[in-house]
Amino acid sequence: MDKPKVATASLAGCFGCHMSLLDIDDRILKLIQLVDFDKSPVDDIKKFTDRCAVGLIEGGCANEENVKVLQDFRRHCDLLIAIGECAIMGGLPAMRNGIPVQECLAEAYQKGPTVHNPSQQIPNDPELPLILDRVYPAHEVVKIDYQLPGCPPPADTLWEALVALLNGKPLHLPYELIKYD
Amino acid sequence: MSDNLKVGIKNICREYGRDRSRLMDILEAVQGQFGWISSEAIDLTARELSMPRAEVEGVVSFYAFLHQQPTGKAIIRMCDGVSCNMNGGHNVADLFKKELGISFGQTTSDGKITLEHTSCLGMCDQGPAAIINGTVITHISTDTVKEIVHTLRETADPRKLVKTFGAGQNADRLIQSMVTNNIRKHGPVIFSVMEPFLALKNALAMNPAEVIRDIKTARLRGRGGAGFPTGMKWDFTREAEGQRRFVLCNADEGEPGTFKDRVLLTECPHMVFEGMTIAGYAIGAEEGIVYLRGEYQYLKNYLENVLAERREAGLLGKNLAGKAGFHFTIRIQMGAGAYVCGEETALINSCEGLRGEPRDRPPFRAQQGYLGAPTVINNVETFCCVTRILEKGAPWFAQIGSQASSGTKLFSVSGDCNRPGIYELPYGITLKDLLVEVGGEDAIGVQVGGPSGQCVSPAGFNRIICYEDLATGGSIIVFGPGRNIIEIAGQFLDFFIEESCGWCVPCRVGNVLLKERVNKILAGKGEPEDLAYLEELGKTVKTMSRCGLGQTSPNPVLTTLQNFRGVYEKGLKKPLDKMQRTFDLDSALQEAVRIQGRQPVHFQD
Ligand SMILES: Cc1cc2nc3c(=O)[nH]c(=O)nc-3n(C[C@H](O)[C@H](O)[C@H](O)COP(=O)(O)O)c2cc1C
Ligand code: SF4
Ligand code: SF4
Numbered sequence: 001m002d003k004p005k006v007a008t009a010s011l012a013g014c015f016g017c018h019m020s021l022l023d024i025d026d027r028i029l030k031l032i033q034l035v036d037f038d039k040s041p042v043d044d045i046k047k048f049t050d051r052c053a054v055g056l057i058e059g060g061c062a063n064e065e066n067v068k069v070l071q072d073f074r075r076h077c078d079l080l081i082a083i084g085e086c087a088i089m090g091g092l093p094a095m096r097n098g099i100p101v102q103e104c105l106a107e108a109y110q111k112g113p114t115v116h117n118p119s120q121q122i123p124n125d126p127e128l129p130l131i132l133d134r135v136y137p138a139h140e141v142v143k144i145d146y147q148l149p150g151c152p153p154p155a156d157t158l159w160e161a162l163v164a165l166l167n168g169k170p171l172h173l174p175y176e177l178i179k180y181d
Numbered sequence: 182m183s184d185n186l187k188v189g190i191k192n193i194c195r196e197y198g199r200d201r202s203r204l205m206d207i208l209e210a211v212q213g214q215f216g217w218i219s220s221e222a223i224d225l226t227a228r229e230l231s232m233p234r235a236e237v238e239g240v241v242s243f244y245a246f247l248h249q250q251p252t253g254k255a256i257i258r259m260c261d262g263v264s265c266n267m268n269g270g271h272n273v274a275d276l277f278k279k280e281l282g283i284s285f286g287q288t289t290s291d292g293k294i295t296l297e298h299t300s301c302l303g304m305c306d307q308g309p310a311a312i313i314n315g316t317v318i319t320h321i322s323t324d325t326v327k328e329i330v331h332t333l334r335e336t337a338d339p340r341k342l343v344k345t346f347g348a349g350q351n352a353d354r355l356i357q358s359m360v361t362n363n364i365r366k367h368g369p370v371i372f373s374v375m376e377p378f379l380a381l382k383n384a385l386a387m388n389p390a391e392v393i394r395d396i397k398t399a400r401l402r403g404r405g406g407a408g409f410p411t412g413m414k415w416d417f418t419r420e421a422e423g424q425r426r427f428v429l430c431n432a433d434e435g436e437p438g439t440f441k442d443r444v445l446l447t448e449c450p451h452m453v454f455e456g457m458t459i460a461g462y463a464i465g466a467e468e469g470i471v472y473l474r475g476e477y478q479y480l481k482n483y484l485e486n487v488l489a490e491r492r493e494a495g496l497l498g499k500n501l502a503g504k505a506g507f508h509f510t511i512r513i514q515m516g517a518g519a520y521v522c523g524e525e526t527a528l529i530n531s532c533e534g535l536r537g538e539p540r541d542r543p544p545f546r547a548q549q550g551y552l553g554a555p556t557v558i559n560n561v562e563t564f565c566c567v568t569r570i571l572e573k574g575a576p577w578f579a580q581i582g583s584q585a586s587s588g589t590k591l592f593s594v595s596g597d598c599n600r601p602g603i604y605e606l607p608y609g610i611t612l613k614d615l616l617v618e619v620g621g622e623d624a625i626g627v628q629v630g631g632p633s634g635q636c637v638s639p640a641g642f643n644r645i646i647c648y649e650d651l652a653t654g655g656s657i658i659v660f661g662p663g664r665n666i667i668e669i670a671g672q673f674l675d676f677f678i679e680e681s682c683g684w685c686v687p688c689r690v691g692n693v694l695l696k697e698r699v700n701k702i703l704a705g706k707g708e709p710e711d712l713a714y715l716e717e718l719g720k721t722v723k724t725m726s727r728c729g730l731g732q733t734s735p736n737p738v739l740t741t742l743q744n745f746r747g748v749y750e751k752g753l754k755k756p757l758d759k760m761q762r763t764f765d766l767d768s769a770l771q772e773a774v775r776i777q778g779r780q781p782v783h784f785q786d
Contacts, residue, residue: 024669064766064770064781064782065273065782067764067766068768071760074758075757075758079761100772101772101773101776102772102776105776124777124778124779126779126780126782127782129781130770130774130777130779130782131773131782132769132770132771132773133768133769133770133771133772133773134769136764136769139452139759139761140764141760141761141764142423142759142760142761142764143759143760157550
């Protein structure tokens, strides 16, 4: 039987959630016995080659490309899991929500205290994705099936969740893995 | 200016004995004198009262009627209640914006007029209404907006807009308001002739325990909404330990669609104050406070005068009505535009000069209420019933109404009916009979008990208004053919979002999420699963909120879901994919397209 396929994406995130996935250490060997990775930064496959059982989403949507990728994931994956604060709530990038786009660009490229930009130009290459009016959590753009909280979710949380899902078993996370204060 | 401010605030604080529990009065006086409460004024007040600046600012920022920014000479507060809006309030509001050239929350550039929205003003039977510097203007139409704006520009004196006075005491020299009573149905308990002061005489001829026994025999239950047995409440307070005790009258009347307490205070103030005095005698209290909502400021001088009359007649003060050893005084505490202050623990906080946030229970206010002392809080109408019970006797009262709900109830009726106004009717009447009475037979739905109550569909019009079936604090809003029930539920949610004190997450956040989902359905993007979501989230908000506001705030959605399910289901579509239909990429990119001056990038899928 073919192994189920898993895809992952980092949208408006810091890659911390992906690093946490790698933190399962040697269990990664077990993981690749259980699944094949499709589109993912882990194996650097850029385009979906097949339908996937599970898609892991890190980060929310800050620009048009994030939206396109997320919608693409929704079309290709049976289940989508939002992992981490950024995907679930918008996270740190969403701190710009409530500030007009113009001010955000000015602060980032012109006025910020650490900015050195003598020409005062704001990047505007036609290939650069435009930014959205605010940062949207993943579930506001497409339907999300599960959420794994944390910043990032601990490696054990990701591992337990994937194993439970692939075996069709209920997920029991110990309290330490889901408490954050 | 600064010296002025210093002296002014010093004098005001001195007037209130530098008592920080009177902070509400102090801040209102500061605003009255200087127009608004500046950062400097907050500093000075904090210093005078030896309290942290943050606490003073916390109070100022809590109340809608206290301003931390300069305002125009005239402040138009346009009622945003559902009843006013059903009468064309939205059109009037739009016209005000147009005439003044500003949006809500702004002041005209000449500094003359500020335009604001406010939750229900309690003028639901004579809307659209606005309150301008304390003066109530009713029946505003698109024709009168121009005149209002013109007059305010010329004189800044809204009293010039009052051309005729309402009936009854509304024309009293101390009120002189255009507000009308619209009393449509007189009943035996409230609106009938009363032998002056007989009730108090009868009460003082008994001992306090006997007075409470009478209230219990009459089976009187609270008229403010929750319906707690009044006699039992008084017993608890009487038995509680404490040097001082207090009687509080809840005249905050903020539940949209309720305006009966306004009419009672206008026409029957003696009955209210006498009821409070009897309560004082029964529980052993010497001090009473009427917590009057800021919107009813125009009644304050009149009520103060009634209190003065009663003092002169020996019906308030020391050894009153000749009863040696019984002393009782009443003062009026003004609120400042916060619905949640009608909740009794929030009301106590507000009386103590704190933010009007509800308290945790226990301790219960019967044991530890105002200033930590045993306290009774009752609704205005409840006190009126008390007076009548002591005048006519408990058995007389108990035989009116139904077995478990004795007496009559005042209904404030508004919305799509021919005869909006105040009705005194015995408990036990069916909703259908009430609709006939008010001329609203063709109703497609009725909101009973305001937004925190329930929205009843025609299938429920045989239900009986009493504590066991359809309980209500008196608010009845009739929806006629053509009204959009879901849209109205959404407006009620807006009310709760606006009035939540924000202390607990389920209430502060949950209601916003409910509203978003209702908006989705209203936009024609609803999906079957949205109804289950609304029900589940509504249940969470109800069970996890701290006070009655949050515990009832999902009711507009939950009761319409229950009684008007078909209306919701009609607009739902089962989606073909798993995209969110509420997300619109084009509009999310509009800003960036404008700023960066180029079209979105076309990504290949
Ligand atoms: C958010 C909220 C607002 C309330 N507003 C009022 C009000 O305006 N008037 C009132 O009498 N009771 C109001 N109540 C009910 C009071 O908390 C309290 O139950 C009532 O004043 C008790 O008086 P009663 O027993 O005579 O009805 C409100 C309750 C809540 C939770
Ligand atoms: S949730 Fe935390 S770790 Fe994950 S992408 Fe966001 S910031 Fe990084
Ligand atoms: S339920 Fe709402 S109004 Fe009541 S305490 Fe909580 S946040 Fe405040």
